[in-house]
Amino acid sequence: MNARITSSAIVLALAGLACRPAAPERDTTASKPSVMCTMQAVAALNVDAVDSATGAPATKGTSIVARSESYADSTNGPAPSDQSVGLAFEKAGTYTVTVTKPGYEPWSKSGIVVGRDECHVLPVRVTARLQRHS
Numbered sequence: 001m002n003a004r005i006t007s008s009a010i011v012l013a014l015a016g017l018a019c020r021p022a023a024p025e026r027d028t029t030a031s032k033p034s035v036m037c038t039m040q041a042v043a044a045l046n047v048d049a050v051d052s053a054t055g056a057p058a059t060k061g062t063s064i065v066a067r068s069e070s071y072a073d074s075t076n077g078p079a080p081s082d083q084s085v086g087l088a089f090e091k092a093g094t095y096t097v098t099v100t101k102p103g104y105e106p107w108s109k110s111g112i113v114v115g116r117d118e119c120h121v122l123p124v125r126v127t128a129r130l131q132r133h134s
Contacts, residue, residue: 037119043086044114044121049079049099049107052129057082062101062128068093084125092116099128107131 045066049059059082065074066087073087078101088095096110107128115122 035118040120041089042120043123044088044091044093045095045097045112045126046084046086046123047097047099047126047128048084049101049128049130052131058101058104058130059083059085062099062130064128065098066095067098068095088114088121090121092121097126097128099130101130104130104132 047059047064047066048057049062049064050056051058059079061078062085063075063078064085064087065072068088068091071088071091071093073089073091075085075087079085087097092114095112095114096108097112098106098108100106107130109126109128112124112126114124
């Protein structure tokens with residue numbers, strides 16, 4: 001009889017499992033885990049200038065302007081060093097960048113797209129290859 005009770009108990013347990021309601025579906029519309037953003041301001045554009053003939057850094061002394069449909073940013077006078085120049089901090093958009101420098105032809109590039117994520121812009125590096133006046 002013990003064997004019969006044991007097998008009956010197993011049958012009842014399995015029947016109970018078969019009758020259990022299905023697990024609830026996962027809610028795929030639930031909000032994502034929170035994102036921790038920094039307080040750092042990120043430049044949308046990082047602009048470098050190089051001499052097109054030599055490849056040498058030529059950012060020092062340049063004037064740089066970045067324009068979108070609704071925003072413009074520029075260096076305040078000539079760039080003080082050959083370091084990259086950051087412009088349009090935290091401003092996503094589509095930009096035209098213009099670089100001028102004494103002794104060189106003006107340089108311009110349009111259609112530079114800067115996106116953003118949950119926290120900051122996604123920076124774009126722009127290299128202006130400046131040609132000396134002939």
